[in-house]
Amino acid sequence: xxxxxxxxxxxxxxxxxxxxxxxxxxxxxxxxxxxxxxxxxxxxxxxxxxxxxxxxxxxxxxxxxxxxxxxxxxxxxxxxxxxxxxxxxxxxxxxxxxxxxxxxxxxxxxxxxxxxxxxxxxxxxxxxxxxxxxxxxxxxxxxxxxxxxxxxxxxxxxxxxxxxxxxxxxxxxxxxxxxxxxxxxxxxxxxxxxxxxxxxxxxxxxxxxxxxxxxxxxxxxxxxxxxxxxxxxxxxxxxxxxxxxxxxxxxxxxxx
Amino acid sequence: xxxxxxxxxxxxxxxxxxxxxxxxxxxxxxxxxxxxxxxxxxxxxxxxxxxxxxxxxxxxxxxxxxxxxxxxxxxxxxxxxxxxxxxxxxxxxxxxxxxxxxxxxxxxxxxxxxxxxxxxxxxxxxxxxxxxxxxxxxxxxxxxxxxxxxxxxxxxxxxxxxxxxxxxxxxxxxxxxxxxxxxxxxxxxxxxxxxxxxxxxxxxxxxxxxxxxxxxxxxxxxxxxxxxxxxxxxxxxxxxxxxxxxxxxxxxxxxxxxxxxxxxxxxxxxxxxxxxxxxxxxxxxxxxxxxxxxxxxxxxxxxxxxxxxxxxxxxxxxxxxxxxxxxxxxxxxxxxxxxxxxxxxxxxxxxxxxxxxxxxxxxxxxxxxxxxxxxxxxxxxxxxxxxxxxxxxxxxxxxxxxxxxxxxxxxxxxxxxxxxxxxxxxxxxxxxxxx
Numbered sequence: 267x268x269x270x271x272x273x274x275x276x277x278x279x280x281x282x283x284x285x286x287x288x289x290x291x292x293x294x295x296x297x298x299x300x301x302x303x304x305x306x307x308x309x310x311x312x313x314x315x316x317x318x319x320x321x322x323x324x325x326x327x328x329x330x331x332x333x334x335x336x337x338x339x340x341x342x343x344x345x346x347x348x349x350x351x352x353x354x355x356x357x358x359x360x361x362x363x364x365x366x367x368x369x370x371x372x373x374x375x376x377x378x379x380x381x382x383x384x385x386x387x388x389x390x391x392x393x394x395x396x397x398x399x400x401x402x403x404x405x406x407x408x409x410x411x412x413x414x415x416x417x418x419x420x421x422x423x424x425x426x427x428x429x430x431x432x433x434x435x436x437x438x439x440x441x442x443x444x445x446x447x448x449x450x451x452x453x454x455x456x457x458x459x460x461x462x463x464x465x466x467x468x469x470x471x472x473x474x475x476x477x478x479x480x481x482x483x484x485x486x487x488x489x490x491x492x493x494x495x496x497x498x499x500x501x502x503x504x505x506x507x508x509x510x511x512x513x514x515x516x517x518x519x520x521x522x
Numbered sequence: 523x524x525x526x527x528x529x530x531x532x533x534x535x536x537x538x539x540x541x542x543x544x545x546x547x548x549x550x551x552x553x554x555x556x557x558x559x560x561x562x563x564x565x566x567x568x569x570x571x572x573x574x575x576x577x578x579x580x581x582x583x584x585x586x587x588x589x590x591x592x593x594x595x596x597x598x599x600x601x602x603x604x605x606x607x608x609x610x611x612x613x614x615x616x617x618x619x620x621x622x623x624x625x626x627x628x629x630x631x632x633x634x635x636x637x638x639x640x641x642x643x644x645x646x647x648x649x650x651x652x653x654x655x656x657x658x659x660x661x662x663x664x665x666x667x668x669x670x671x672x673x674x675x676x677x678x679x680x681x682x683x684x685x686x687x688x689x690x691x692x693x694x695x696x697x698x699x700x701x702x703x704x705x706x707x708x709x710x711x712x713x714x715x716x717x718x719x720x721x722x723x724x725x726x727x728x729x730x731x732x733x734x735x736x737x738x739x740x741x742x743x744x745x746x747x748x749x750x751x752x753x754x755x756x757x758x759x760x761x762x763x764x765x766x767x768x769x770x771x772x773x774x775x776x777x778x779x780x781x782x783x784x785x786x787x788x789x790x791x792x793x794x795x796x797x798x799x800x801x802x803x804x805x806x807x808x809x810x811x812x813x814x815x816x817x818x819x820x821x822x823x824x825x826x827x828x829x830x831x832x833x834x835x836x837x838x839x840x841x842x843x844x845x846x847x848x849x850x851x852x853x854x855x856x857x858x859x860x861x862x863x864x865x866x867x868x869x870x871x872x873x874x875x876x877x878x879x880x881x882x883x884x885x886x887x888x889x890x891x892x893x894x895x896x897x898x899x900x901x902x903x904x905x906x907x908x909x910x911x912x913x914x915x916x917x918x919x920x921x922x923x924x925x926x927x928x929x930x931x932x933x934x935x936x937x938x939x940x941x942x943x944x945x946x947x948x949x950x951x952x953x954x955x956x957x
Contacts, residue, residue: 321905349907361902365920371906374916379907431906 270470271297276331278319289315291495300467302484305474307492308514313474317443321355322348350382354437356428358444363415371415376434400433422453429460440471446480458483478510491517532560535579551649551659561653570840570872571811575780581693584616587686591717595684605933611680617694618664631674637665637697644699644732646760654756658695658730665697672703686717693726702739709742716750726754733761743771744934749778758784765791772929775802775810776945782811789823797826801925803945804837811840818851830925831862833869844876852881858888915946
């Protein structure tokens with residue numbers, strides 16, 4: 267199988283006060299195993315919507331098209347089934363969970379996914395060992411595990427917490443929705459290393475970003491430009507450089 | 523004023539037992555009952571909670587409960603938490619002290635007598651205001667009078683009520699009192715449970731607890747109410763707190779078809795503090811009522827109330843919180859917050875905060891929130907692979923964790939969380955699906 271994710275003609279809309287509003291207008295995208303792809307595009311072009319639709323958020327209605335993940339109909343699956351199958355979404359705005367301890371949350375998630383994948387659950391000791399190794403790589407303090415999920419975390423801590431979850435859940439496809447936004451140079455490097463550590467023939471990533479910096483670290487295999495709910499241009503890493511220098515205007519004109 | 527209420531109005535379920543009473547205090551209580559009747563929704567304090575569940579029943583003096591069932595009920599409680607089994611305890615079965623199930627050795631400096639021997643009603647209760655207390659006064663048979671000597675740190679103490687109605691509707695009205703001497707401390711952990719297969723009849727548990735907290739004394743009162751599902755639990759607590767003393771309470775309501783936990787706490791001395799916190803998890807057609815009246819009668823007092831309700835199916839919660847600050851009670855610091863998580867479109871909460879302030883230099887705030895589970899939080903958990911049912915339970919548990927964490931004692935807190943988890947496991951997914 268040469269494609270891990272195959273999106274064809276995907277249309278999706280969201281319910282608004284003025285009726286349904288179409289945001290995805292025929293997205294076509296293929297991500298082979300082991301590759302890192304980037305999506306760039308102006309605000310409101312549908313990048314985040316695409317990530318939410320792939321992760322299974324119910325606010326969006328898919329009106330046409332399909333998304334196959336490892337040959338399975340992704341859009342038919344519940345969000346938790348997608349996670350178990352290997353899809354991971356790093357949220358642009360990680361959600362705060364007051365009253366939910368971060369370590370308990372991680373362990374519950376890891377074991378839910380392991381159970382669904384037919385793997386043995388981790389006991390407290392096994393989990394602690396795994397999570398300690400992961401936090402160390404991400405320069406996270408143990409204190410972050412004791413706190414409630416994302417509550418009182420700085421922007422950078424929240425993003426690192428997303429990468430920690432990704433590391434622990436071992437996805438085959440990670441969708442990073444502007445994980446680099448709001449990070450300083452050091453934090454960006456740590457996040458990038460967190461992704462690089464996972465790179466293998468069994469790991470692909472779809473990186474949504476506005477900045478070339480993260481892509482410099484990751485070295486994407488392909489870069490896609492999204493506008494008005496469609497992928498309007500695909501190319502190699504040089505595309506990111508071009509956008510960085512020229513902006514989106516030229517691409518938008520071309521597409522119009 | 524209303525005309526005198528005939529005894530038949532509302533009192534029929536107890537009628538046979540209210541006649542022929544000779545004791546002065548009890549006779550006065552019967553007189554009040556005859557005057558007031560059992561409260562109807564026309565009585566302001568009972569506007570949101572009606573006692574219709576009692577009508578049509580005739581509550582007898584309860585019979586005996588099978589010893590094996592009592593032992594099993596206690597084992598089920600202690601089996602979950604070992605730390606609990608080690609605590610000294612007094613056990614009442616259907617409202618009567620059971621020597622067989624109680625521990626004989628009391629902590630040093632603690633003395634205990636039974637209400638059956640003292641017949642001492644104390645001075646705090648107000649049968650002329652609280653009809654359920656009048657009913658208790660008229661019918662109380664037994665109870666526990668605990669006294670902690672000055673300066674004694676008595677640790678934790680269990681007061682357990684085990685009920686089993688059997689085949690005949692029954693009511694019991696235990697009368698408890700706790701007195702802490704100067705500088706003493708005690709954690710009173712009260713549990714109300716029923717035996718398994720209690721029988722088809724229903725029972726009414728109507729306890730009254732009076733707490734006297736002397737200067738610099740600290741009483742922690744934690745209660746878990748897990749009565750039988752067709753039972754009625756109507757409890758009244760009085761707490762008088764002297765200078766620098768504290769009454770710190772937490773009540774967890776899980777059982778009974780109708781339950782009310784009513785607290786009258788008074789800060790009698792300066793720098794006293796009162797906490798009336800609690801949580802309820804209600805499903806089916808349960809009604810759970812937490813009512814409190816906190817009286818700031820001295821300066822520099824602190825009162826805190828945080829109550830959280832989780833409501834499923836057709837459940838209904840009632841929160842009434844009155845804070846009364848007398849003119850003398852300057853620098854009072856009062857806070858009240860009532861929150862509800864509605865997990866079904868048919869669930870309901872009625873909340874009535876009431877601030878009555880006569881002092882001019884006070885800080886009093888109150889608030890209330892009502893809502894459903896947060897969809898963003900739910901999606902976040904599911905996107906991490908946690909199945910829908912489990913994710914919902916986690917969020918509900920988190921909502922309650924924040925109140926349970928107000929309980930200081932670690933072992934007690936662990937027990938409370940474990941009861942919460944158990945209650946949620948049995949109900950949340952089922953309740954959500956019904957909705």
